[in-house]
Amino acid sequence: MTKKEEFIEIYRKEIHREGADKLLAWLEKTDFFTAPASTRYHGAYEGGLAEHSIHVFERLRALCGLESQGKAALKGPSVETMAVCGLLHDICKADFYAVEMRNRKNGQGQWEKYPFYVVNDQLPYGHGEKSVYIISGFMRLSREEAMAIRWHMGGFDEAVKGGSYALTGAYGEYPLALLTHLADMQATYLDETKEEQK
Structure with a gap:
């Protein structure tokens, strides 16, 4: 099963709210399933974003204490909420990257061209807030989901460099926001490899 197929299978199984089908159809028209997760670091390869x-x-x-069978814990968000936040937190990266050719020396010391991902942001609306904006055009988010997606970058978000009372407030009031940030960090640093620097 490809990562696209796996993503779509989870999405269709877990996300059932009005507009979800339209959002998935939109995703399939973008490069979401072939895009990298970053330009040089985690998931910097075709399909890295979906993975x-x-x-x-x-x-x-x-992190939310669910068993592998998908049964909800006594407290915490629904599996649908976790699927919305987990699968869609980086939807802002759809149609966000482009490929350029660069030069580098190969193992024999000869110059060769290689493809390199670059940012080509056509909707400069931020990161987490851009994901919330895109999703909200298709389906409704709960306030908790919106906060989790908006603040999933934590202190790595350019908008909060040096600290942010809003970030602190979001994590204090909406535990799912902190858990989504932690899940994002675990996926980035524990599940995905950094592309070898050239």
Whole structure:
């Protein structure tokens, strides 16, 4: 099963709210399933974004205390909420990257061209807030889901460099926001490899 097929299988199984089918149809028209998760670091390869999104969903489900059979714990978000936050937190990266050719020396010391991912942001609306904006155009998010997706970058978000009372408030009021950030970090640093620097 490809990562695209796995993503779609989880999405269809877990996300049932109005508009979910339209959002998935939109995703399939973008490069979401072939895009990298980053330009040089985690998931910096074709399909890395879909793979990362699956990892975040799996990590979030584990952090929220769910069993592998998908039964909800006594407290905590629904599996649908975890699927929305995990699978869609980085939807802002759909149609976000482009490929350029660069030069490098190969093992024999000869110059060769190789493809390199670059950012080509056509909707410069931020990161987490851009994901919330895109999702909200198709289906409704709960406030908790919106907070979790908005703040999943934590202190790595350019908007909060140096600290943010809003980030602290979001994590204090909405535990799912902190758990989504932790799931994102676990997926990035424990499940995915950094592309070898050239």
